[in-house]
Amino acid sequence: MNLLSDKNITRVRLLVQWLFLLWIIGIGIRFGLFITAVEQGNPQPFFSRPAGVEGFLPIGALTSLKHWIVNGEIHPVHPAALVIFLAILLMSLLAKKSFCSWICPVGTLSEAVHKVGARLMGRNFRVWRPLDLLLQGIKYLLLFFFVKIILLDMPAFAVGAFLDTPYWAVSDAKMLHFFTRMSATTVTVLAVLTLLSLVYRTVWCRYFCPYGALLGILSLLSPFKIRRNPQTCSDCRQCSQACPAGISVHTKTTVVSPECTGCLTCVAACPHQGVLAMQPSFWKKPVPVWVFPAVALTLFMVSIGAGMASGHWQTVLTYDDYRHLLPMLPYLSH
Ligand code: SF4
Numbered sequence: 001m002n003l004l005s006d007k008n009i010t011r012v013r014l015l016v017q018w019l020f021l022l023w024i025i026g027i028g029i030r031f032g033l034f035i036t037a038v039e040q041g042n043p044q045p046f047f048s049r050p051a052g053v054e055g056f057l058p059i060g061a062l063t064s065l066k067h068w069i070v071n072g073e074i075h076p077v078h079p080a081a082l083v084i085f086l087a088i089l090l091m092s093l094l095a096k097k098s099f100c101s102w103i104c105p106v107g108t109l110s111e112a113v114h115k116v117g118a119r120l121m122g123r124n125f126r127v128w129r130p131l132d133l134l135l136q137g138i139k140y141l142l143l144f145f146f147v148k149i150i151l152l153d154m155p156a157f158a159v160g161a162f163l164d165t166p167y168w169a170v171s172d173a174k175m176l177h178f179f180t181r182m183s184a185t186t187v188t189v190l191a192v193l194t195l196l197s198l199v200y201r202t203v204w205c206r207y208f209c210p211y212g213a214l215l216g217i218l219s220l221l222s223p224f225k226i227r228r229n230p231q232t233c234s235d236c237r238q239c240s241q242a243c244p245a246g247i248s249v250h251t252k253t254t255v256v257s258p259e260c261t262g263c264l265t266c267v268a269a270c271p272h273q274g275v276l277a278m279q280p281s282f283w284k285k286p287v288p289v290w291v292f293p294a295v296a297l298t299l300f301m302v303s304i305g306a307g308m309a310s311g312h313w314q315t316v317l318t319y320d321d322y323r324h325l326l327p328m329l330p331y332l333s334h
């Protein structure tokens, strides 16, 4: 069996998604043990703090990005937040929203929930198209809100001052508690999103994720696009039926949409070899299906590696800093 054939690329994607999910769960457990050691007053941590946990601080990363732009410095408290954020932006610029469909743990879990729903109900549901388009606008409004208050309106001195606060220093621990000590509101919101995702595919990603909205806009600039050869296409529409983003692939010669995540489901669904491909605009020869995910994942790993190699990965905070700061957490949350 050729694992890297068009037909098998969905299985490969699933494998990559779950490997990343397991990796992220490992980071979460290690960070949980680090914070537990702090809370128990241990003189030494059980494990060192994994910097990758800062991938869960995207709003702080946006503030860090502004700080870097206006003050010329990568803030040293949570530098990995910015490195991961930049890695994902670069991925989207060059390889579409591949982060959403190949790496993001929320996307992986949403797809899993949807598959469970499809099994339970025996079919997939799609939101009525005009309502679907209206709801998609919510994530862009949320993105506009964050871009306006952080990138546009926040003065340079305020950005630096925020990143120097104990609030930002312990934001990683606050994020951990968000998952481990969920409030009734959090549980209710997650339960509603999960129930909706059982019925409709990836509700959070499609309608509410401002991160996905940003990546979708950047992805329009990506040289990679799904391209269809109308001469050899039999117009069977299987690509459009399979597309999780609801894109009418069979009517396009090139898919230009901020909703296309580069999941390659349409390529796997096409019954004819070489009719559909994720092809960069500058490359006229056929590109094997595995090239796109290879480029996307390489971009991600190399960007993270560059952040590490340049010394912008580990926080300057010490274990003792966490021991001093963590007792303040309840007072910093309100
Ligand atoms: S057009 Fe193809 S690659 Fe893009 S989201 Fe739809 S199925 Fe995935």
Ligand code: SF4
Pocket (backbone or CB within 6 Å): 228, 232, 233, 234, 235, 236, 237, 238, 239, 240, 249, 250, 269, 270, 271, 272, 275, 276
């Ligand atoms: S699945 Fe392939 S052959 Fe069928 S409509 Fe789409 S591109 Fe054409």
